[in-house]
Amino acid sequence: PTSACLRRRLRRLARRLRADVWHAPYFLAPYRVPCPLVVTVHDAISSRYPQYLPSQAARLSYEAGMRLALAAARRVIAVSEASRADLVRFFGARDDRLRVVHEAADARYAPQPAAAVESLRRRLGLPERYVLYLGMNKPHKNLARLVEAWAGLPAEARAQAQLIIAGRADPRYPQAAQTAQRLGVATSVRLLGDVAEADLPALYSGATLFVFPSLYEGFGLPVLEAMAC
Numbered sequence: 001p002t003s004a005c006l007r008r009r010l011r012r013l014a015r016r017l018r019a020d021v022w023h024a025p026y027f028l029a030p031y032r033v034p035c036p037l038v039v040t041v042h043d044a045i046s047s048r049y050p051q052y053l054p055s056q057a058a059r060l061s062y063e064a065g066m067r068l069a070l071a072a073a074r075r076v077i078a079v080s081e082a083s084r085a086d087l088v089r090f091f092g093a094r095d096d097r098l099r100v101v102h103e104a105a106d107a108r109y110a111p112q113p114a115a116a117v118e119s120l121r122r123r124l125g126l127p128e129r130y131v132l133y134l135g136m137n138k139p140h141k142n143l144a145r146l147v148e149a150w151a152g153l154p155a156e157a158r159a160q161a162q163l164i165i166a167g168r169a170d171p172r173y174p175q176a177a178q179t180a181q182r183l184g185v186a187t188s189v190r191l192l193g194d195v196a197e198a199d200l201p202a203l204y205s206g207a208t209l210f211v212f213p214s215l216y217e218g219f220g221l222p223v224l225e226a227m228a229c
Contacts, residue, residue: 003028003065028065031072039073040101041066043218044086045140052139054172066091077101083218103219109228112205120202124192129161132207134200134222135214137169142213143176149213151183158188161208166192204229 010030014022022033025040046053046062053059070076070093078084078100087093120126131150137143143165150163165176169191180189195203204210210226 007031024069027069029069029072031068036074037072038075038077039069040077040079041069041083041087041218042079043083043216044090045216045218047086047090048216049140070094070097073097075099079103079219086218103221103224105221105224105228109201109204109225111229112202116202117206120199121206124195124199124203126164126206127162129208130164130206131161131209131211132203132226133163133165133167133211133213134195134203134226135167135212137165137167137173137176139173139175140215142215144179146211146213147176147179147185147189148183150189151180151185158185161188163189164192164207165189166195166203168194200225201229 007028007030010022011033014030014033014035019033019035021036021038022030023038023040024030027039027041029037029039031037044066046059047066050059053062070087070091074097076087076093076098078087078098079102081100084098084100087098088095121128133143133146135141146165147163150158163185176189177186177191180186204226207226210223212220212223212226214220
């Protein structure tokens with residue numbers, strides 16, 4: 001359904017449930033629910049890097065949605081002090097409505113047994129040594145630069161491992177694959193795509209190194225998940 005359609009459904013649901021409070025984990029919230037609204041805003045990346053939004057219409061939609069959410073919410077949760085500061089800077093958000101509640105890695109993210117890591121490696125065809133990135137491929141994730149850094153390593157170092165880029169890929173942003181082809185390192189860079197959530201602890205645990213070269217993050221949860229594993 002469209003965002004507007006989904007918001008209408010959620011408003012009807014709130015009325016039916018006679019909810020005492022509604023928590024929306026994303027800024028595209030049902031703005032007119034019949035109870036106090038709490039909205040979590042994870043970042044203001046599209047305000048810092050508006051050039052990465054695909055069109056003027058997308059920029060206007062983002063701006064309108066964020067302002068509506070901030071105006072409608074009784075409380076706004078920011079996941080970091082950086083996100084809180086950006087909401088004040090870019091949207092003039094009222095500081096008395098803002099609360100910082102940091103994110104944390106789920107308890108399932110912990111070092112995995114060697115047998116679980118080996119089983120995952122065989123199933124996904126992963127080498128014994130790999131450098132892992134996990135996340136989306138949007139431009140602010142800086143993946144083309146990551147591939148450039150990988151290509152800058154000595155050939156004998158690249159021969160001992162693979163760079164694994166894992167996570168849901170948006171086809172609008174093929175820069176990582178294009179850069180690997182252009183620099184002649186496509187055989188040692190693997191775009192793994194989406195990985196089942198249940199497999200992530202073993203994927204993190206098996207990595208020789210975790211890399212996260214983002215230009216900006218509201219929080220950067222994969223770093224905590226990798227550290228926990």
